[in-house]
Amino acid sequence: MIKREYIIAVLLILVGVFVFLNASKDVSTYANFHEAYGNRVKVVGTLSKDKPMKYDPEKNPNEFSFFMKDSKNVEKTVLLLQPKPQDFELSEQIVVTGKMKNDVFEADEILMKCPSKYKDEEIAVKTNTN
Secondary structure, three states: OOOHHHHHHHHHHHHHHHHHHHHHHOOOEEEOOHHHEOOOEEEEEEEOOOOOOEEOOOOOOOOEEEEEEEOOOOEEEEEEOOOOOOOHHHOOEEEEEEEEEOOEEEEEEEEEEOOOOOHHHHHHHHHHHO
16 A cells, blocks of 8 residues: 555655746746747847837727837837836836737736936936045
């Protein structure tokens, strides 16, 4: 007869393998727009502030599109499948997670680096000490 401890140990190992496999699916690599065709990746870039942004919350609150330049200075349309983030226009750097579909990067996650509210104060302190 199989001991109870062995059954519990095997179940714990199976649960651990299941958790590891699910967690590894969420890991995306960093790439540019060219490398994003068919692969789920993270693309780092900057907002093209001279191009239009489209967001109509009455029509679809979970669809926001904008233009972004990647690390190779290639500009593409990004379709974010989430509401428009607050203070989006102030972002210095953007990281979107998703993949390219029909020459549009479809993103389901976004991270933004916004300017520090202390940046102007730091500059002012440096200029006053000279």
